[in-house]
Amino acid sequence: MARRPGAARIRGKLDCVARPGADDVSHLPFPMRDAATATLTLVYLARLREAFGTASERVLPPEGVTTVAALRAWLAARGGNWATELAPGRAVRIAVNHDLALPDTPIGPGDEVALFPPVTGG
Amino acid sequence: MPVRVQTEDFDVARELAALRGGNRAVGAVAAFIGTVRDVNENAAVAAMSLEHYPGMTEKALAAIVDDAKARWDIIDALVIHRVGTLAPADQIVLVGVTGTHRGEAFAACEFIIDYLKTRAPFWKKEGTAAGARWVDARASDDEAAARWDGTRDPAR
Numbered sequence: 001m002a003r004r005p006g007a008a009r010i011r012g013k014l015d016c017v018a019r020p021g022a023d024d025v026s027h028l029p030f031p032m033r034d035a036a037t038a039t040l041t042l043v044y045l046a047r048l049r050e051a052f053g054t055a056s057e058r059v060l061p062p063e064g065v066t067t068v069a070a071l072r073a074w075l076a077a078r079g080g081n082w083a084t085e086l087a088p089g090r091a092v093r094i095a096v097n098h099d100l101a102l103p104d105t106p107i108g109p110g111d112e113v114a115l116f117p118p119v120t121g122g
Numbered sequence: 123m124p125v126r127v128q129t130e131d132f133d134v135a136r137e138l139a140a141l142r143g144g145n146r147a148v149g150a151v152a153a154f155i156g157t158v159r160d161v162n163e164n165a166a167v168a169a170m171s172l173e174h175y176p177g178m179t180e181k182a183l184a185a186i187v188d189d190a191k192a193r194w195d196i197i198d199a200l201v202i203h204r205v206g207t208l209a210p211a212d213q214i215v216l217v218g219v220t221g222t223h224r225g226e227a228f229a230a231c232e233f234i235i236d237y238l239k240t241r242a243p244f245w246k247k248e249g250t251a252a253g254a255r256w257v258d259a260r261a262s263d264d265e266a267a268a269r270w271d272g273t274r275d276p277a278r
Contacts, residue, residue, distance in 0.1 A: 045175055046245035047256045091259070098178035100241070114175060114243075118259035121172065121203060121244025122156050122215055122235055 039109040042075075045116035048092070051081045068094045069103035071113060091118050125183035127174055129206040132216055141200045141218045148197055152227035154217040154235045160210035162248060162257070169249035172205045172214070174242075179203075182242045190219070190234050193273055194226040199234060203244060233270050240267040 043056045065074050072094065076086035086092060094101045095114040107113055134155060142148050158170050187199045200218040208214060217234045221227035246257040 043175070045243070046173060046247070095175075095178055095243070098175075098181050100182075114178065116175065116243060117245065117256065119240065119243050120246045120257040120259055121174070121242050122239035122263075 040071075040107065041112045043112060043114040045114060047117050048085055048115050051085050053081075066106055066108070067103065068096065068101045068105045068107060068113070071107055072103075072115075075115075086115075092116070093118060125180060125187060125201040125203075127176075127179055127183075127203050127205055129204060131204070131213055132202050134213075134216060137200060137202060137216060138218050141198055141220055143198075145197065145220070147222060148220045150221045150224040150227040152219045152221075152224065152231040154215075154231050155213055156215040156235070158208050158210050158212045158214060165248075165250040165252065167210060167248045167250055170208045170210075170212075171247045171249070171254075172208065172244055173247075174203075174205050174244050179243045183238065186234055186237045186241060189237070190230040193233065193270075194221070194230040196221040196226050196230045199230060201234060201238065203238070203242070205244070229273075233273070236263070236267045236270060239263045 040059050040061060041056060042059055044052050044054060049055050061071060061074055065071050072086050072092065076083050084090075093116050094105075095116075096105055096107055097112055098114075101113075134153065138151055138153060142151060158167070160167055183201050183203070187201060190196065190199055197220040199220070200216070202216045204212075204214055215235070215238070217231050217238070219227045219231040219234070221230070240259075240263050247254055248257055
């Protein structure tokens with residue numbers, strides 16, 4: 001699969017700021033530590049945005065979360081509305097860098113992953 | 123012809139004239155205009171709000187138009203879709219297609235709106251007496267889009 005252009009650009013930016021000591025963010029309060037190391041941008045739209053109470057967030061998923069299906073399962077494990085809305089069988093569409101994705105579509109650093117309900121335009 | 127996502131209303135006559143662009147090869151112009159109904163799922167609809175996913179929506183619309191151009195021998199196509207707050211009878215979407223003959227123009231126009239309804243990231247929320255509710259996707263829209271699976275698609 002051809003590499004998505006957005007991913008390379010953002011990864012390049014991360015490389016620029018990488019320097020000795022830059023990885024150590026343990027002195028930062030948790031929300032800032034999260035932002036400093038985040039590598040994935042998640043976007044929630046329509047009903048999912050309302051259910052999750054946020055339009056977007058940046059996350060650093062654990063090792064092994066390298067596909068759309070794994071990301072969905074990881075987010076569902078947060079419980080509450082996350083478990084309800086992302087339960088297996090619920091119709092959720094997921095796009096990676098603005099392209100509709102399949103469960104086995106790979107995700108990586110710098111990607112923008114959007115989760116939304118089936119579309120209802122027109 | 124670019125695809126457009128906008129909050130403002132559109133003038134159908136002006137948009138179709140621009141699409142034709144004085145091209146004397148055009149022998150047919152097909153258009154679809156989607157409007158806000160005042161009743162949906164047995165409830166009166168007082169208002170509707172539409173949202174999209176900036177960036178992806180425009181990309182998806184452009185891909186659908188490219189797909190139509192690959193499947194039918196049409197001259198040009200246009201899609202304008204509104205977002206924001208709309209009222210019953212307001213215009214939501216315009217699909218315009220120009221071609222040499224009506225057959226290809228009609229088919230491409232219907233294909234574009236069928237694919238738009240199942241593939242372009244837009245979401246409708248209706249305001250009813252019982253409160254606001256997100257519109258559910260319809261199985262009939264998926265079936266309408268699936269009708270085109272057998273049509274020629276040289277791009278794939």
